[in-house]
Amino acid sequence: MDAQAFAATxxxxxxxxAAGSTALLTDRYELTMLQAALRSGAAHRRSVFEVFTRRLxxxxxxxxxxxxxxxxxAVENFRFTTAQLDWLADQRVVxxxxxxxxxxxxxxxxxxxxxxxxxxxxxxxxxxxxxxxxEAVILETVILSILNFDSAVAAAASRMTAAAGERPCIExxxxxxxxxxxxxxxxxxxxxxxxxxxxxxxxxxxxxxxxGTAAHAFTLLHDSERDAFTAQLDSMGTGTTLLVDTYxxxxxxxxxxEVAGPELGAVRIDSxxxxxxxxxxxxxxxxxxxxxxxxxxTSDLDEYAIAALAAAPVDGYGVGTSLVTGSGHPTCAMVxxxxxxxASADPDAPLVPVAKRSAGAKSxxxxxxxxxxxxxxxxxxxAEVVGxxxxxxxxxxxxxxxxxxxxxEVVGREPLxxxxxxxxxxxxxLPLSATQLSKxxxxxxxxxxxx
Numbered sequence: 001m002d003a004q005a006f007a008a009t010x011x012x013x014x015x016x017x018a019a020g021s022t023a024l025l026t027d028r029y030e031l032t033m034l035q036a037a038l039r040s041g042a043a044h045r046r047s048v049f050e051v052f053t054r055r056l057x058x059x060x061x062x063x064x065x066x067x068x069x070x071x072x073x074a075v076e077n078f079r080f081t082t083a084q085l086d087w088l089a090d091q092r093v094v095x096x097x098x099x100x101x102x103x104x105x106x107x108x109x110x111x112x113x114x115x116x117x118x119x120x121x122x123x124x125x126x127x128x129x130x131x132x133x134x135e136a137v138i139l140e141t142v143i144l145s146i147l148n149f150d151s152a153v154a155a156a157a158s159r160m161t162a163a164a165g166e167r168p169c170i171e172x173x174x175x176x177x178x179x180x181x182x183x184x185x186x187x188x189x190x191x192x193x194x195x196x197x198x199x200x201x202x203x204x205x206x207x208x209x210x211x212g213t214a215a216h217a218f219t220l221l222h223d224s225e226r227d228a229f230t231a232q233l234d235s236m237g238t239g240t241t242l243l244v245d246t247y248x249x250x251x252x253x254x255x256x257x258e259v260a261g262p263e264l265g266a267v268r269i270d271s272x273x274x275x276x277x278x279x280x281x282x283x284x285x286x287x288x289x290x291x292x293x294x295x296x297x298t299s300d301l302d303e304y305a306i307a308a309l310a311a312a313p314v315d316g317y318g319v320g321t322s323l324v325t326g327s328g329h330p331t332c333a334m335v336x337x338x339x340x341x342x343a344s345a346d347p348d349a350p351l352v353p354v355a356k357r358s359a360g361a362k363s364x365x366x367x368x369x370x371x372x373x374x375x376x377x378x379x380x381x382x383a384e385v386v387g388x389x390x391x392x393x394x395x396x397x398x399x400x401x402x403x404x405x406x407x408x409e410v411v412g413r414e415p416l417x418x419x420x421x422x423x424x425x426x427x428x429x430l431p432l433s434a435t436q437l438s439k440x441x442x443x444x445x446x447x448x449x450x451x
Contacts, residue, residue, distance in 0.1 A: 021081050022074040023105070026141040028093060034134055035098040041345060043134035048340040048351065048368045051113070051127035051147060053120075057155075057329035059439035062430060064158045064423060065126055066188040067150030068116035072410045074142050075107050107135050111405035114371070115412070117154075117191050117423035118400065119430060121384045123446040125369040126334065128401065133341065140336040148334050149181060152326030153188040156303070158427060159327065160319060161193030162435040163307040168195035168316045170211055171202075172298065173324035185324040191419045198318075206416055216270075219246040229259045239265035241296055244281070245272065253281055257288040266294035266315070274299060275312045282313035302327050307437055337364050353388070365448065372398040373429075373444075381429050384444045389451030 037043035056063055080088075080102045089099055109131020120126055127143065129136045161169055171189040174182035179201075186194075186202030196209040203210035214232055222228035229242055238260045244252035244267045256264055267285070269277050274297045285293050294315035302322035309317075322328075337356065342349040353366030367388035372395035376382045385395060404412030427434065434443040 020077065021079050021084065022077045022142050023080045023102075024084055025074070025145065026138060030138045030140055031088070031094050031098065031102075034101075034138055035094045037133055037137075038098055038101060044132045044345045046342040046347070046349070046351065047131065047133040047136055047338055049129040049136050049140070049336055050125050050339045050369065051129075051143065051334055051336050052123055052125055053332055053334045054362075055122050055333065056442050057326075057332070060155060060329070061434045061436065061440055061443040062155075062158075062427075063120045063124075063151060063332060064154035064192055065114050065116060065118050065120050065147070065151055066154035066191050066419075067146040067184070068113060068127075068404065069413060069416070069419070070146045070150065070184065070187070071127070071143055072404060072413055074146060075111070075139060075405065076410060078105065078107060078139065078142070080105060101134070105135065105138075106408060107131065107139065107405070108408035109135060109405070110403070110407065111412075112401045113404055113412075114400050115402050115419070115422060116414070117419035117421075117426065119423075119426045119434075121442050121444050121446050123365070123386050123448070124384060125371050125386060125401065127404075128368065129336075130368075133338075137338075144334055144336050146184075148331045150184055150188040151332045151334070152330050153185045153324060154192040154423075155329070155332070156323055156325075156327035157189040157192035157194055158423065159303040159435070159437065160301075160306055160317075160323065162427065163303045163310070163437065164317055165310070167314065169193070169306075170195060170296075170316065170318045171197040171199070171320075171323060172318045173320040174199040174202075176321045177324040182324065187416065189323055190416060192423055193420070194319075195316075208416070213241045213268075214243055216243060216246050219243065225252055226255050226259060229256055233260050238263045241266040241268050241294075243268045243270060245269050245277075249277060249281070250284060253284050254288065257285065257290045257293075262289040262291070262293070264290055264293045266296050268296045268298060268318075270298045272299075274305075274314075275309055278309070278312040278314050303437055335364075339364065339366050340368050365450070367450065371400040372396075373400060374398060375429070379429065380431055381444055382431075384446045385449060386446055387449030387451065392449075 085099055111129050113127035171186045171194045173185055177185055182199055183202045186197035186199045187206050190208045196211040198212045200210055202208050219225055219228040242256045278295055281295055296316045297314050298318035301317055301319045306317055338354055340351040340353050343352050355364045355366035357363055369386050369388055370391045372385045373381050374383045374385050431443050
């Protein structure tokens with residue numbers, strides 16, 4: 001099969017069970033491991049895999065889990081098409097016996113995990129995948145690719161919305177990312193508090209509010225700025241946002257109010273010293289009687305720039321590049337590790353904890369884990385407790401993992417609004433220092449309780 005035909009079988013950003021196959025969104029060694037395990041007879045041993053990160057990006061106080069809903073879609077759509085199987089055979093990736101096994105693949109195990117929008121810390125068992133080794137191991141790459149990217153964007157977005165306070169943030173990063181990643185980034189940003197996106201595909205796929213009016217090209221198209229503003233107002237009404245920094249800012253603001261009147265919705269500033277210019281524009285708008293006209297700023301903003309504008313008369317922020325690249329940390333270093341496996345292929349065989357014991361920082365802790373966030377007397381989180389064995393009764397009300405898939409059936413799908421609301425609650429329950437932008441250690445320590 002040629003590359004064009006192969007691409008036609010794929011979906012860049014599956015958003016529902018009807019989306020394209022996700023089965024080849026994986027690394028070759030997942031399938032070669034599968035083949036070897038099938039030959040050895042170990043493939044059918046019950047196994048437990050765990051997604052976690054050993055550390056947060058430098059200076060981050062907390063992480064934000066995003067992408068869980070997309071993972072559930074990806075697991076449902078992990079089906080090998082005839083064309084894909086033919087390509088695997090042609091490329092001699094795996095043998096005939098393995099191809100026959102893949103042809104019937106359906107995940108039939110269980111998945112538990114932190115609900116989407118929840119905060120997390122080093123060692124948090126974000127996702128626990130339990131099934132046979134064969135059916136769980138081949139999900140590794142697609143799960144990590146979704147969670148690492150979406151959670152990186154959500155963490156950056158959370159810092160930005162915390163810095164913005166009550167002022168809305170608009171996601172505008174589609175042109176700075178792969179087209180599929182842009183949709184995922186808009187979704188993750190919305191979970192972490194962004195109010196809207198400029199990306200219509202994200203609005204269509206996920207029900208996120210969309211916004212946008214005009215760029216500099218629209219002004220440059222017309223013979224004068226006045227003509228451009230008049231045309232936009234005739235089309236969109238006085239509630240629109242006029243871009244006022246194409247030529248002379250003060251003259252543009254004056255023209256905007258003359259054309260639109262004092263009921264002009266907003267002006268947007270996209271360059272220059274935003275703090276200084278916001279003060280000047282606010283003063284000018286007030287003098288012209290446009291006291292209700294809002295000021296929106298864009299221009300390569302990140303959480304630090306947003307925080308620096310806290311005292312400026314700004315009403316909203318448009319954020320692009322920094323958001324979709326995780327504000328300097330485009331991945332979360334999440335890993336997918338086998339932490340327990342059955343002593344044999346017998347369905348009743350007991351689980352045996354397993355762990356990597358290499359030198360350096362890449363060791364792991366064996367055993368199927370639970371997690372709880374212990375609050376202090378005032379309800380503020382004071383520790384992330386991760387353990388094996390029975391969950392202590394006093395921590396049960398604070399348990400973090402929820403069922404997502406049971407016996408292969410998705411049970412944890414929820415509206416995006418639920419994840420959005422959860423994130424705001426989770427962030428509010430952390431110590432106040434969590435939202436500080438100065439560098440520091442994770443705001444909660446992870447306590448291990450191994451039994």
